Amino acid sequence: MKLCLISLGCSKNSADSENLIGLLEASGVEVVGDVDEADVALVNTCGFIQSAVEESVNAILDLELLKEQGKLKKIGVVGCLVNRYGDELKHELPSVDVWAKAEEWGLVVRSLGLIPEANPARGMLPETKPWSRYLKVGEGCDTFCSYCTIPSIRGRARSIGIPKLSAMALDLAENGAREICLVGQDLTIYGRDLYGEPRLKELLAVLDRELPRDVWIRLLYLHPSRIDERFIDFVAGHDRILSYLDIPVQHIDPMILKRMNRPADEEHIRRIFSYARKADPYFALRTTVMVGFPGETETQFSKVLNFLEHAMIDRVGAFVFSPEEGTPAAAMEDRVSPEIGEARYRRLMELQSEISLERQKLFVKKNLRVLVDEMDEEDGTAWGRSYREAPEVDGLIAISGGTALEEGQFVEVRITDAAEHDLFAEIAGE
Structure with a gap:
């Protein structure tokens, strides 16, 4: 078959x-x-x-x-x-x-008329790059944001135990992974259902200790309410855990956050992003923002723009509110018109384009370690990612004169120019 x-x-x-x-x-x-x-x-x-x-x-x-x-x-x-x-x-x-x-x-x-085998090895999708793999730490979500269908689709949070995740990560590394991206609906609640309290730092400490030294660990999807200064220091203090945090805030205004059924602590959100910037000016920060949520006023939307300007976030994913069937938000009144939602989306992304470019320019004339993702044999350009670029969602680094490089290898490059999404580089020392 x-x-x-x-x-x-x-x-x-x-x-x-x-x-x-x-x-x-x-x-x-x-x-x-x-x-x-x-x-x-x-x-x-x-x-x-x-x-x-x-x-x-x-x-x-x-x-x-x-x-x-x-x-x-x-x-x-x-x-x-x-x-x-x-x-x-x-x-x-x-x-x-x-x-x-x-x-x-x-x-x-x-x-399909077959008998399932016990404990099979993990396969690979045809498009999978074997040097960059996702490791899902659990399933489901307990946050119950008012706009989100995930708890109704996937159920309550269910974590995979640390020993099993460690074995899974080692297997990925043995099969060529040089970057392991931890994913889940919300990494910050990892382990709470198994151990009575979140154990993300314990999981990371085990992976840091047991994985080969040339393997990156990248964290994706962290709820801001459970990120604090100690966690940021923990990440910054471990070389193999990349200084890259994907923290979807969704909004910054307390009233909108409350309607989203998210902690309405604007001060906390601003503080953790500011702390990460002060701890390391080159820390890579990504977030997600929703515009046009029911009841959002122009003043409340402007607060989001203000937050982006002050936090100087490297990359932002934004989307217009979508009333999903079965969610509390779908039944809320004071719906923002699609036209206003789209206009706010465009304004936000225009501002973020300027911020992203400013952040990108910080790295010109600096060296970065890059994982090579693909080769363009016609013009000899290699394309890769540093600690600042997560696979699929962020930009790339174009490396000129990369004909001798191979996909899946690490290389030290010197950044020569910057654009809004991508960086341009040459091999360091050449």
Whole structure:
């Protein structure tokens, strides 16, 4: 059996897809990267927001058409969309052969007429770069933001134990990983369900001690309310734990934060970002901001712009509020019009473009250690990332004269120029 797995959505979904691929391969399935080569195709869906739902549905419809044309024998739908809309989907899409919720990977294998193997090795998606891998520390979320569907889709927070995560990280390193990105809905609550209190620092200390010295550890998705000065000092004090924190604030105004069901502590948010800047002016900070939340006034939106200017955040992901079915925020009054939401989004991103460029220019004439991601053999340029660039979401560093470099290796470069998203460099010493 030749099977193609289409993985949509976030990095956590990518980790899920690779676990499923490992189980499929251990069960005797040949996983291929092109649906045209496959007998069976599965799509691991995302159901977080409506745009992701639409992307997932379109991918399913494409597979349905291929099955109708006789190009696929079976098709399957797995993951978050099934968790959120499973009964409706099964009624609307009777030609789908395999249905499974997120993490029901054994059911997928059994639905294909195979017997799941115990303790399979993790697989890899065709697009995965083996030197940069995601390690999911748990599942679900206990925060219950009023706009978010994750708790209803994925359930309450469930952590993976430290010994198992350590073994998983070592396995990734043994298979070529030079960067391990820890992901979860919120890393700051890691371990609370297992140990009675969060144990993220303990997990990081174990990984720092046990992983080979040439492996980076990157932290993604940290709730600001549980980040303090001691945690920032902890990260800054460990060389292999990159000085890069992804702390989605969503907003800064206390009233909007309260309506979002997030801690309404503007002072704390401002303080931790300011502390990170003072602890290390080159600390890489990323955040996510939502505009157009119900009730947001122009004054409240302006506070977000003020925060970005003062915090000098390296990179910002922004999006306009989307009223997701079943969430408390979807029923809130005082809805901001889509036109105003889009206009605020554009204003925010224009400001952030200026801030990002200013931050980028700080690194001109400085040396950075870069992990090479890809090569352009035509012009001899190598593209890579330093501690400041997370895979997929941030910019890249273009290294001129990189023909002798190899993908997956570390190289010391000297930054020669800066743009809003990307940096330009030459190999240090040349």
